[in-house]
Amino acid sequence: MFAPxxxxxxxxxxxxxxTQVCIAxxxxxxxxxxxxxxxxxxxxxxxxxxxxVAETAMLRIQKKPLAMFLSxxxxxxxxxxxxxxFPPLAPWWLVAAGTVFAIVVAKHLYGGLxxxxxxxxxxxxxxxxxxxxxxxxxxxxVGLQLPLVDQINVILGLAPRVDALSGATPLDAMKTALxxxxxxxxxxxxxxxxxxxxxFAGRGWxxxxxxxxxxxxxxxxxxxxxxxxxxxFIASLVAISGALWLxxxxxxxxxxxxxxxxxxxxxxxxxxTDPVSGCTTPRGKLIFGAGAGLLxxxxxxxxxxxxxxxxxxxxxxxxxxxxxxxxxxxxxxxxDAGKGDxx
Amino acid sequence: xxxxxxxxxxxxKPPTNKTQSVGQPIxxxxxxxxxxxxxxQSIGGTPRPVVQAGDKVLKGQLIGEADGWISAAxxxxxxxxxxAVAMHVQPHPSxxxxxxxxxxxxxxxxWITRQPVDYKALTPEQVRERLQQAGVxxxxxxxxxxxxxxxxxxxxxxxxxxxxxxxxEPFITCDDLLMRERAEEVVRGIGIFRxxxxxxxxxxxxxxxxxxxxxxxxxAVKAVGENFEVVAVPTLYPAGGAKQLxxxxxxxxxxxxxxxxxxxxxxxxxxxxYTAWRAIAHGEPVxxxxxxxxxxxxxxxxxxxxxxxxxxxxxxxxxxxPDTDGIVMGGPMMGxxxxxxxxxxxxxxxxxxxxxxxxxxxxxxxxxxxRCGSCAQACxxxxxxxxxxxxxxxxxxxxxxxxxxxxxxxxxCCSFVCPSRIPLVQYFRFAKSEIWAREREKNAADQAxxxxxxxxxxxxxxxxxxxxxxxxAAAAQAAKKxxxxxxxxxxxxxxxPAAEATxxxPAAAPSAxxxxxxxxxxxIQAAMERAKAQREAAQPKNTDHLTPEQQRAAEEIESRRTSxxxxxxxxxxxxxxx
Numbered sequence: 001m002f003a004p005x006x007x008x009x010x011x012x013x014x015x016x017x018x019t020q021v022c023i024a025x026x027x028x029x030x031x032x033x034x035x036x037x038x039x040x041x042x043x044x045x046x047x048x049x050x051x052x053v054a055e056t057a058m059l060r061i062q063k064k065p066l067a068m069f070l071s072x073x074x075x076x077x078x079x080x081x082x083x084x085x086f087p088p089l090a091p092w093w094l095v096a097a098g099t100v101f102a103i104v105v106a107k108h109l110y111g112g113l114x115x116x117x118x119x120x121x122x123x124x125x126x127x128x129x130x131x132x133x134x135x136x137x138x139x140x141x142v143g144l145q146l147p148l149v150d151q152i153n154v155i156l157g158l159a160p161r162v163d164a165l166s167g168a169t170p171l172d173a174m175k176t177a178l179x180x181x182x183x184x185x186x187x188x189x190x191x192x193x194x195x196x197x198x199x200f201a202g203r204g205w206x207x208x209x210x211x212x213x214x215x216x217x218x219x220x221x222x223x224x225x226x227x228x229x230x231x232x233f234i235a236s237l238v239a240i241s242g243a244l245w246l247x248x249x250x251x252x253x254x255x256x257x258x259x260x261x262x263x264x265x266x267x268x269x270x271x272x273t274d275p276v277s278g279c280t281t282p283r284g285k286l287i288f289g290a291g292a293g294l295l296x297x298x299x300x301x302x303x304x305x306x307x308x309x310x311x312x313x314x315x316x317x318x319x320x321x322x323x324x325x326x327x328x329x330x331x332x333x334x335x336d337a338g339k340g341d342x343x
Numbered sequence: 344x345x346x347x348x349x350x351x352x353x354x355x356k357p358p359t360n361k362t363q364s365v366g367q368p369i370x371x372x373x374x375x376x377x378x379x380x381x382x383x384q385s386i387g388g389t390p391r392p393v394v395q396a397g398d399k400v401l402k403g404q405l406i407g408e409a410d411g412w413i414s415a416a417x418x419x420x421x422x423x424x425x426x427a428v429a430m431h432v433q434p435h436p437s438x439x440x441x442x443x444x445x446x447x448x449x450x451x452x453x454w455i456t457r458q459p460v461d462y463k464a465l466t467p468e469q470v471r472e473r474l475q476q477a478g479v480x481x482x483x484x485x486x487x488x489x490x491x492x493x494x495x496x497x498x499x500x501x502x503x504x505x506x507x508x509x510x511x512e513p514f515i516t517c518d519d520l521l522m523r524e525r526a527e528e529v530v531r532g533i534g535i536f537r538x539x540x541x542x543x544x545x546x547x548x549x550x551x552x553x554x555x556x557x558x559x560x561x562x563a564v565k566a567v568g569e570n571f572e573v574v575a576v577p578t579l580y581p582a583g584g585a586k587q588l589x590x591x592x593x594x595x596x597x598x599x600x601x602x603x604x605x606x607x608x609x610x611x612x613x614x615x616x617y618t619a620w621r622a623i624a625h626g627e628p629v630x631x632x633x634x635x636x637x638x639x640x641x642x643x644x645x646x647x648x649x650x651x652x653x654x655x656x657x658x659x660x661x662x663x664x665p666d667t668d669g670i671v672m673g674g675p676m677m678g679x680x681x682x683x684x685x686x687x688x689x690x691x692x693x694x695x696x697x698x699x700x701x702x703x704x705x706x707x708x709x710x711x712x713x714r715c716g717s718c719a720q721a722c723x724x725x726x727x728x729x730x731x732x733x734x735x736x737x738x739x740x741x742x743x744x745x746x747x748x749x750x751x752x753x754x755x756c757c758s759f760v761c762p763s764r765i766p767l768v769q770y771f772r773f774a775k776s777e778i779w780a781r782e783r784e785k786n787a788a789d790q791a792x793x794x795x796x797x798x799x800x801x802x803x804x805x806x807x808x809x810x811x812x813x814x815x816a817a818a819a820q821a822a823k824k825x826x827x828x829x830x831x832x833x834x835x836x837x838x839x840p841a842a843e844a845t846x847x848x849p850a851a852a853p854s855a856x857x858x859x860x861x862x863x864x865x866x867i868q869a870a871m872e873r874a875k876a877q878r879e880a881a882q883p884k885n886t887d888h889l890t891p892e893q894q895r896a897a898e899e900i901e902s903r904r905t906s907x908x909x910x911x912x913x914x915x916x917x918x919x920x921x
Contacts, residue, residue: 004436005675005677005678005758005768006357006675006677006768007676007698008358008675009758009764012761012762014710017762065708072710074713113710113713114710114712114714115711226720280714280716280727280730281719281727328727329725330725331725331750332351332586332590332598332723332725333586335596
């Protein structure tokens with residue numbers, strides 16, 4: 001017998017969706033590679049290979065169709081997000097282990113594609129930063145670009161992890177300086193004196209953030225994501241950082257600094273928008289995005305980790321089901337009755 | 344002519360594929376070798392057959408009589424001989440059989456005596472009855488008996504009458520051609536509906552990809568001298584859904600729980616208006632309809648087809664390509680593959696699409712839902728299809744209803760956009776049919792339970808009544824005894840033992856009042872007995888299942904205790920209420 005109606009289908013598929021997400025990441029990746037060198041491309045390859053191996057193994061074990069699920073591209077998206085959130089010169093096994101953990105535990109042990117309650121890439125980040133805090137905090141010093149061979153050697157552990165890697169992200173550096181200074185340090189002075197911060201939020205990192213913004217807007221234009229989550233994320237991050245910045249500009253960095261540093265843009269457009277682990281109703285998406293932005297700020301400014309996006313997203317993943325339940329939109333013809341209908 | 348249009352949320356834009364079949368005018372399909380006319384061709388009661396094998400029938404002769412108010416008559420599509428009244432497979436996805444009248448045409452196509460009338464001379468009731476007798480039903484696909492929609496609500500004023508010429512499904516062009524070629528009769532039919540319902544406005548909605556039809560309708564409206572508004576609505580599937588068209592033209596949203604008339608709107612299809620006019624003004628019952636034959640064929644075209652024509656014979660007129668492997672009845676969004684090619688054309692058949700894998704490539708395998716929300720964005724009823732899918736799959740039907748599954752119109756937009764290729768509508772149909780089945784089962788069980796409970800209640804009541812009677816009798820006796828004792832005590836003889844004298848004396852002293860009190864106590868006792876019996880019915884005890892003798896003995900003991908003043912400790916509480 002034939003498949004039921006509709007007989008006409010839109011030309012779309014999960015792999016098309018995932019491929020477009022990967023394409024949307026390209027501007028950010030390009031800026032990243034320009035900033036820190038081709039090491040990031042190596043990490044993307046390592047993470048992708050680890051993801052494919054882990055995915056294949058898990059599909060085998062569960063006797064799920066290999067070709068269908070391997071070609072859906074979801075594992076690659078997870079892998080790329082891991083590679084882009086980990087330090088670019090992190091040892092290969094750290095990236096691989098994070099990816100395997102994401103695919104095996106965060107994705108397949110929860111039922112595979114579409115079933116994971118938590119964003120797998122963010123689970124990998126959280127696990128690794130808790131387990132290997134030092135390695136996860138080693139970012140290349142600004143302005144230093146090792147030749148490709150040296151970068152690969154560092155990643156593969158064939159060369160010593162040189163001092164050049166002891167740098168912190170601008171976000172981390174700012175926090176540490178402010179904390180150590182205990183009030184004696186001043187944001188304006190830090191920005192003026194240290195080369196690492198560049199014009200807004202970290203030399204070169206603004207361009208990476210800008211790349212993610214461009215890719216994110218493209219996804220919005222292609223209707224892969226809606227505006228709700230990114231806008232709410234950015235708005236809440238700007239609101240809280242702006243409020244504290246106005247309150248004490250010497251101790252709190254500007255909204256622009258927070259928007260363009262760390263994982264803010266990647267988080268707003270590519271991570272918090274993950275439909276599987278996020279909210280799905282329009283109002284739910286607004287709450288999810290706003291909550292993630294707020295938590296990201298609190299964690300990155302007042303918490304002990306260099307950035308807060310991963311934990312913020314995971315915490316909001318926890319809340320997503322109940323937010324969705326409580327924000328069901330009124331349906332056609334029930335908009336007046338809708339309020340009393342679901343109380 | 345500029346009017347403010349409204350939008351409905353969601354909707355999709357599948358390729359329309361309409362141009363193929365509009366190139367040529369409507370043609371009459373030739374008489375088929377055999378006509379199989381199902382009796383049940385509308386929503387509501389199944390018409391009773393009024394002919395039998397061997398009967399000669401004329402074109403338009405009644406063969407199935409409407410069964411009840413929501414039911415429409417069925418007629419012989421041509422003159423000939425009834426060869427059988429038998430079960431035959433239906434153009435329905437279930438592939439089930441239903442009773443059909445099989446007619447062998449005599450080739451003369453000879454009409455009954457038609458009786459055209461001027462409907463203005465008839466009462467509204469007479470018009471409705473004529474429409475029912477002529478088998479006029481909604482030809483947009485729902486086949487609801489039209490006369491049943493032509494009574495204005497007594498409480499809500501009819502504001503707008505919406506006439507549906509949107510024809511939003513891809514491939515289908517029969518309404519388009521009807522409006523192009525027979526616009527005047529459509530407009531006159533609309534006039535009948537207007538006169539019966541008395542709406543303030545009549546709005547004819549036509550998707551803007553049919554400018555010729557809209558133009559023809561405008562000209563006809565003018566020629567007939569009506570004030571109907573012909574409105575071009577944006578082409579967006581499913582703009583031709585009744586609820587969507589009502590929304591677009593009036594801004595009103597009709598939920599599943601309401602009828603459109605509750606909101607002062609009624610909606611008819613253009614083809615229905617046409618058949619209504621033919622039925623009233625020409626005395627012709629519905630024996631044929633326009634059918635678009637398209638898809639994997641050489642010559643797509645619209646035909647005027649007799650009801651009962653086997654689909655495979657009809658499809659040959661358009662010369663199907665050799666790789667045709669099935670027939671879709673209806674459009675590609677909501678239609679279905681007929682169970683076998685020989686099923687008959689019915690009043691609901693607006694389109695036949697020759698199916699082939701080239702035309703409709705087989706679907707990729709179903710993937711898990713990634714909750715992307717595309718379906719929710721496409722849903723014209725603003726539902727959350729992925730949530731309903733989740734609960735349908737889990738057979739958690741209560742939850743599907745919380746997510747308003749019965750507001751789903753099965754338009755297919757969600758399945759159309761799903762990147763995981765999940766046949767969402769199928770899941771919803773499954774859930775709906777399961778819910779209906781359970782509802783039926785539950786109703787049956789409820790009735791059985793009700794009968795059982797009533798029986799139990801009756802038995803309890805009889806028991807309690809008996810106990811009360813006995814208690815009353817015992818109490819009366821006790822009162823009599825007490826009165827006698829009091830009388831004796833008053834007389835002063837028979838010096839009672841000290842203990843006895845002190846105990847009953849205070850109770851017995853004010854004799855008349857006391858007897859009354861004793862009776863009251865007995866009544867209270869009986870009431871408590873009833874309550875206890877009810878409690879016991881709920882909680883089995885060792886005093887259950889007593890023989891009548893034991894029961895009576897126990898009751899006597901109880902009543903003796905009452906009369907002796909050994910009332911249970913609840914009594915003081917009861918006394919308060921006195």
